Amino acid sequence: MKLPALPQALGFARAGGTPIAATVTALVLAGLTATACAPQTSDGKAATDEKSGTLRVWLFQEVDNAPKKKVVDEAIAAFEARNKGAEVEVEYIPVETRAQRVKAAFNDPKSAPDVIEYGNTDTAGYVKDGGLADISAEFGAWADTKDTDATAEASVTVDGKVYGAPLFVGVRALYYRTDVFRDLGLTAPKTQAELISTAKKIHKERPELYGIAVGGANTYGAMPFIWANGGELATQDGASYQAAVNTEAARAGISSYTSLFGDENCPAAKCAQMGGNATVTAFAGGKAAMVIGGDFVRAAVDAGEAKGKYAVVPLPGLTPGSIAPAFAGGNNIGVMKSSSHRTLAVDLMKSLAGKETQGKLFDAMGFLPTFTDVRAATAQKEPFVKPFIDTLGAGTKFVPASPGWGQIDASLVLPTMFQEVVSGRKDVKTASDEAAKKMDAAFAAAG
Numbered sequence: 001m002k003l004p005a006l007p008q009a010l011g012f013a014r015a016g017g018t019p020i021a022a023t024v025t026a027l028v029l030a031g032l033t034a035t036a037c038a039p040q041t042s043d044g045k046a047a048t049d050e051k052s053g054t055l056r057v058w059l060f061q062e063v064d065n066a067p068k069k070k071v072v073d074e075a076i077a078a079f080e081a082r083n084k085g086a087e088v089e090v091e092y093i094p095v096e097t098r099a100q101r102v103k104a105a106f107n108d109p110k111s112a113p114d115v116i117e118y119g120n121t122d123t124a125g126y127v128k129d130g131g132l133a134d135i136s137a138e139f140g141a142w143a144d145t146k147d148t149d150a151t152a153e154a155s156v157t158v159d160g161k162v163y164g165a166p167l168f169v170g171v172r173a174l175y176y177r178t179d180v181f182r183d184l185g186l187t188a189p190k191t192q193a194e195l196i197s198t199a200k201k202i203h204k205e206r207p208e209l210y211g212i213a214v215g216g217a218n219t220y221g222a223m224p225f226i227w228a229n230g231g232e233l234a235t236q237d238g239a240s241y242q243a244a245v246n247t248e249a250a251r252a253g254i255s256s257y258t259s260l261f262g263d264e265n266c267p268a269a270k271c272a273q274m275g276g277n278a279t280v281t282a283f284a285g286g287k288a289a290m291v292i293g294g295d296f297v298r299a300a301v302d303a304g305e306a307k308g309k310y311a312v313v314p315l316p317g318l319t320p321g322s323i324a325p326a327f328a329g330g331n332n333i334g335v336m337k338s339s340s341h342r343t344l345a346v347d348l349m350k351s352l353a354g355k356e357t358q359g360k361l362f363d364a365m366g367f368l369p370t371f372t373d374v375r376a377a378t379a380q381k382e383p384f385v386k387p388f389i390d391t392l393g394a395g396t397k398f399v400p401a402s403p404g405w406g407q408i409d410a411s412l413v414l415p416t417m418f419q420e421v422v423s424g425r426k427d428v429k430t431a432s433d434e435a436a437k438k439m440d441a442a443f444a445a446a447g
Helices: 022-030 066-082 095-107 120-128 136-141 143-147 150-154 178-183 192-205 219-228 248-258 276-284 295-302 342-353 355-365 372-381 383-394 404-410 413-422 428-446
Strands: 053-060 086-093 115-119 165-170 172-177 234-237 240-243 290-294 310-313 329-335
Touching: 053 095, 053 342, 066 086, 066 342, 066 355, 086 095, 095 115, 095 120, 115 120, 115 342, 120 329, 120 404, 143 372, 150 165, 165 342, 165 355, 172 178, 172 219, 172 383, 192 290, 219 248, 219 276, 219 413, 240 428, 248 413, 248 428, 276 290, 276 295, 290 295, 295 383, 310 383, 329 342, 342 355, 355 372, 372 383, 404 413, 404 428, 413 428
Parallel strands: 053 086, 053 115
Antiparallel strands: 115 329, 165 329, 172 290, 172 310, 234 240
16 A cells, blocks of 8 residues: 655755645545554554564655656566565655654654655654664674765764764855856856956956855855864854854954845845845846856756856865865754664665665665765766866865754854844854854754
8 A cells, every 4th residue: 555645846955835724634544554653662663573574764855756667676676586574565655744744753663664764854843852773883894885975974973873874965056147147258266255356356347147046044054164264153162062153253253144135245135034045046037157066056047147157066165276165054864763674764764775776876866875886986977077076085174063053053053143243233252152042042952
């Protein structure tokens, strides 16, 4: 029996969405009990490890899901061929309502899948909630993992234990309009200071354009400025975190990023509220000469006026030739602690997140592999991804691996900080101190 399909929306765990009504959630979950659940132990683990039967999988629905489904179907066919007596049922769920679905599954193991795709910023929260299985031993014994990117591995690791396998990674780089740069006699900026001055020069010469489209709510586009200046979002002491956005190094990065707002580049009245998608839309629509965008926005850019008139380079750091550290986003595949098919579920996880599948997902969806050797092979096939792979190779960063990060993100702590600065309501010191106070409260509450 196949699980019921729901109307789906966007894929890739980049953001949350509008909650669905509790009654609808209850009705959906009521229909998901096609497989009997094994008895649970007191810590939420299944009391048995069945070697046959039906495994249920939740994966994210993509805007165009057919190519992803084809790759997944092939991985599942290989899994079923080597595990006689095992069958797999897949449901593609909308990323916008993942929080409701996953929370319900954690609270009611009968509704839970065996294997789940999840956004890498959700790892710590899901571990705290007791939903994901510790697969450290199996991950360590898996030959493929010797080639796993260090930042990707960190995204499945909490307190030294591994809770899944990285599926793909996404980073941001600098898109720029080659025609505009050519007409104005400019070259791609090689330092952060040159980026800022180039943006302002473009806006002065071409006032109908933002030199670079920036957004007060574009948290992940702003983070590289903090990191390039030697700052951090937070520092770790054992299992606890302390906010670091109010250190001098972090404030230097905040000042650099917020200097791009105003009449000389991107007016605060228009740009303070913009998020990452809005900045990409401005660039794609011919309203900006530069934007900080991910490898995953290429299709959106190519659908606009900028198609065929842009190039991409790594976002520069402070010195010529340096690359600003980027946030390493992406998704992982995990095994649910409540699964009554743990051994099979781990093997299925390997099929879905292994080297062969990651290579196929790049070809089908453009998802950057988390295995360094597979990623190098993709660069040979598709030159477009080289700036993103170079960015990964230069070293990336991740958000604090604390359950408190979810609250910080949902509460818009960092966007509020940037917006207060660009609006002139507060200076960098005051805004960063207040943001740090809110972050520390969230870290403390999360334990």
